[in-house]
Amino acid sequence: MITMINVFTVDPPNQQRLLDLLARATDEFVRQAPGFVSSTLHRSIDGSKVAMYAQWRSIEDYEAMRADPGPLLLFKEALTLARFDSGMYEVVRSFSPPEESAERPPLS
Amino acid sequence: MITMINVFTVDPPNQQRLLDLLARATDEFVRQAPGFVSSTLHRSIDGSKVAMYAQWRSIEDYEAMRADPGPLLLFKEALTLARFDSGMYEVVRSFSPPEESAERPPLS
Numbered sequence: 557m558i559t560m561i562n563v564f565t566v567d568p569p570n571q572q573r574l575l576d577l578l579a580r581a582t583d584e585f586v587r588q589a590p591g592f593v594s595s596t597l598h599r600s601i602d603g604s605k606v607a608m609y610a611q612w613r614s615i616e617d618y619e620a621m622r623a624d625p626g627p628l629l630l631f632k633e634a635l636t637l638a639r640f641d642s643g644m645y646e647v648v649r650s651f652s653p654p655e656e657s658a659e660r661p662p663l664s
Numbered sequence: 665m666i667t668m669i670n671v672f673t674v675d676p677p678n679q680q681r682l683l684d685l686l687a688r689a690t691d692e693f694v695r696q697a698p699g700f701v702s703s704t705l706h707r708s709i710d711g712s713k714v715a716m717y718a719q720w721r722s723i724e725d726y727e728a729m730r731a732d733p734g735p736l737l738l739f740k741e742a743l744t745l746a747r748f749d750s751g752m753y754e755v756v757r758s759f760s761p762p763e764e765s766a767e768r769p770p771l772s
Contacts, residue, residue: 558709559706561669561671561706561715561717563669563671563749563751575756579756579757582759583759586759587759587760587761587762588761588762592761593761594758594759594760594761595758595759596755596757596758596759597755597756597757597758597759598667598669598753598754598755598756599753599754599756600751600752600753601666601723601752601753601754602752605751605753607669607751607753609669609717615709641671641749643671643708643713643715644708644709644710645706645707645708645709645713645715646706646707646709647704647705647706648683648687648705648706648707649687649704649705650702650703650704650705651690651691651694651695651702651703651704651705652695652702653695653696653700653701653702654695654696
C-alpha cells in the first residue's frame with residue numbers, strides 16, 4: 557500500500573473553489589479507479605493550502621488513474637488555481653497516546 | 665479536532681536518521697502531550713521526504729507541545745537535517761470506494 561500526500565498552495569480567495577474541484581474529481585473519477593483505498597481532503601486554517609491524503613493499493617494503480625483522461629480536465633483546472641507539491645510515501649509507523657487504563661478507576 | 669501535516673525535505677542519505685529522530689521525539693514526548701490524538705510517520709519512496717500526519721484535539725494543545733522544552737532539542741536536530749513545511753488543517757471530507765455489493769454474487 558502507498559500513501560499520496562498532495563499539498564496545494566492557493567490564494568485564500570480560491571481555496572473553496574479548489575476544494576470543490578478536488579471533491580468533484582474524487583467523487584466522479586478517482587474513488588472509482590481500481591486500487592483506490594481511501595482519501596481525505598483538508599483545508600488549511602489560514603486559507604492558503606489544501607491537502608489531499610490518499611491511500612492506494614500500489615504505485616501502478618495511482619499512475620493508471622493519473623493517466624486516465626476522465627479527471628484530467630479537472631486536475632488541469634485545479635493547477636490554474638494552485639501550486640502543487642506531490643509526494644509518494646510508505647507508512648513507517650503509527651503512534652497513539654499512552655494507555656490510560658492505569659489512571660482509570662476500576663470497573664465496579 | 666485539527667490535522668497537522670508536516671513535510672520535511674531531506675538529502676536521501678539522511679532520511680533514515682530523520683525518521684529515527686522524529687520517531688524518538690514522538691515516542692518520548694509528543695504522544696504523551698495533552699490533546700495528542702494520533703500520528704503516522706511516512707518515508708517517501710524516492711528518499712527525499714519524510715511526512716508526519718497528526719491529529720490533535722485543538723490548536724492550543726499542539727502549540728503547548730511545541731513550546732515544551734522536552735522535545736525541542738530533538739526538533740532542532742531534525743531541522744539541521746531537513747527543510748520543514750508545516751500546515752494546520754481541518755478535515756473537509758473523506759472518500760471511500762463505491763459500494764461493491766451490487767457487483768457481488770448473492771449469498772447462497
